[in-house]
Amino acid sequence: MQENEPIDLNKLSQRELLILCASDIRQLKVDSKELREQNQQLAQKQQDQALQINSLETRAKVYGGIGGFITGLAWSLIERFTK
Numbered sequence: 001m002q003e004n005e006p007i008d009l010n011k012l013s014q015r016e017l018l019i020l021c022a023s024d025i026r027q028l029k030v031d032s033k034e035l036r037e038q039n040q041q042l043a044q045k046q047q048d049q050a051l052q053i054n055s056l057e058t059r060a061k062v063y064g065g066i067g068g069f070i071t072g073l074a075w076s077l078i079e080r081f082t083k
Contacts, residue, residue, distance in 0.1 A: 009017065 007020070012020065
């Protein structure tokens with residue numbers, strides 16, 4: 001019997017049904033293991049990306065603060081020398 005042929009379950013013996021079920025269960029275990037591994041890899045990538053985003057947000061806030069400080073300092077110097 002080929003893999004892609006439709007199987008008439010009514011014509012199979014109890015032993016053949018058990019063998020078929022066991023083979024399907026084995027394949028499901030392999031598939032679920034592969035999916036778990038892929039899920040773990042994706043979760044790790046997601047955590048790495050979250051860390052990168054947090055790092056970029058922190059840098060943006062620091063540079064924004066530095067820019068604001070320099071702008072405030074320049075503005076106060078301009079006001080002081082123009083009066």
